[in-house]
Amino acid sequence: MTTGRRLAYLCLETPRPGQATYTHVHEIIAGLRAIGWEVDLIATGSGGASSGSSYLARLRDYIGAQWRLMRRLGAYDGVYMRAHFAAWPAAAFASARSVPVFQEINGLPADIFVTYPWLGRLSGLVNWLYRSQMKMAAHVFVVTEGLKRWAQTEAGHERVSVVSNGANTALFNPEGPRPAGLGTYVAFVGGLTAWHGIATMIAATRQPNWPDHVRLVIIGDGVERHLLTGDSLGSRVHWLGRRPPEEVAAYLRGALAALSITEDSADHLATGVAPLKLFEAMASGAAVIVTDLPFQKELVGTHETGIVIPMSNPPALAGAVRALADDPDLARRLGRNGVAYVNAHATWAKRAGEISDVLTHNLDAEALPSR
Numbered sequence: 001m002t003t004g005r006r007l008a009y010l011c012l013e014t015p016r017p018g019q020a021t022y023t024h025v026h027e028i029i030a031g032l033r034a035i036g037w038e039v040d041l042i043a044t045g046s047g048g049a050s051s052g053s054s055y056l057a058r059l060r061d062y063i064g065a066q067w068r069l070m071r072r073l074g075a076y077d078g079v080y081m082r083a084h085f086a087a088w089p090a091a092a093f094a095s096a097r098s099v100p101v102f103q104e105i106n107g108l109p110a111d112i113f114v115t116y117p118w119l120g121r122l123s124g125l126v127n128w129l130y131r132s133q134m135k136m137a138a139h140v141f142v143v144t145e146g147l148k149r150w151a152q153t154e155a156g157h158e159r160v161s162v163v164s165n166g167a168n169t170a171l172f173n174p175e176g177p178r179p180a181g182l183g184t185y186v187a188f189v190g191g192l193t194a195w196h197g198i199a200t201m202i203a204a205t206r207q208p209n210w211p212d213h214v215r216l217v218i219i220g221d222g223v224e225r226h227l228l229t230g231d232s233l234g235s236r237v238h239w240l241g242r243r244p245p246e247e248v249a250a251y252l253r254g255a256l257a258a259l260s261i262t263e264d265s266a267d268h269l270a271t272g273v274a275p276l277k278l279f280e281a282m283a284s285g286a287a288v289i290v291t292d293l294p295f296q297k298e299l300v301g302t303h304e305t306g307i308v309i310p311m312s313n314p315p316a317l318a319g320a321v322r323a324l325a326d327d328p329d330l331a332r333r334l335g336r337n338g339v340a341y342v343n344a345h346a347t348w349a350k351r352a353g354e355i356s357d358v359l360t361h362n363l364d365a366e367a368l369p370s371r
Helices: 020-035 055-071 085-096 110-115 117-136 145-155 198-205 245-253 276-283 296-303 314-326 328-345 348-367
Strands: 006-011 038-043 078-082 101-105 139-142 160-162 184-189 214-219 237-241 257-260 287-291 306-309
Touching: 006 020, 006 055, 020 038, 020 276, 020 348, 038 055, 055 085, 078 085, 078 348, 085 101, 085 117, 101 117, 101 348, 117 145, 139 145, 139 348, 145 160, 184 245, 184 276, 198 214, 198 237, 198 314, 214 245, 245 276, 257 276, 257 314, 276 287, 276 328, 287 296, 287 314, 287 328, 296 306, 296 328, 306 314, 306 328, 314 328
Parallel strands: 006 038, 006 078, 078 101, 101 139, 139 160, 184 214, 184 257, 214 237, 257 287, 287 306
Antiparallel strands: none
């Protein structure tokens, strides 16, 4: 067990309950603390596209969080950062004072231009801020092999490790309550955004090959909520809005299948996707239906945890749902395979252990006397 090591965790992407960022940040921190690390979370409170805060308020928040870190920097053995272009001052300050900085990257910088198109005019600067932080980093953590190759090229070094997402198996598992009165359904959990394929899901329920007795249950909220209002949806689509994690786990546990049909409309996902909802669905025992993006298609195909379909293809999605509805034994087998995979390879405790090993190695190397 690690003792006496203190880590600051800087997160400028405000972690809010119910969002993937919140889960990832708090699960990693809990896992590191369980191993013996002392971890202080230093986070913003008004950032993010869903916050409704003005850009000026977010800028003040970015500055305030980094100022709190820099004032207390001497108390820490290292700084762990969820990568953010605006975190450059803190990264540079820590590096200049020989405090190791560890960067965690969950996607390409191009992701931010999908959420904030106007930032495209500053793409050169934004990309430089990310690249510069990676170059300064003692180590970089990424979630897919594709991101690892990209990060090594951008950073100009090979101090990059893949530590993907995971699942809290105490919460997401096949045992426990399931929702009553829904009959057979497939579930989507996540933000209502264009790249999550909300329109494709709705269109799939209208395909002639969609099984009549299967419903689509959507849990989450976001900018595409307007697609889920009105009478035109029919009886097959049920939008539940946001739900607490315990309810999400119950809905996944009871689902015929869970959907992760991410769509790369802006060509920013070529390095792969490892969505949190994929791991939580597999941990819950649901077969998964995923699009053919790198990482998730290899994971699902190799470990036989679900069905892979082309992106933006409602007939293919409807066909996958029918295949599982017509063969419940297949759905159950795929679900069992998913549980086995997560329990063996993708618990948050395992992820925290992988991160801890790299942190310890780097900090031990820093502590060695120079010759």
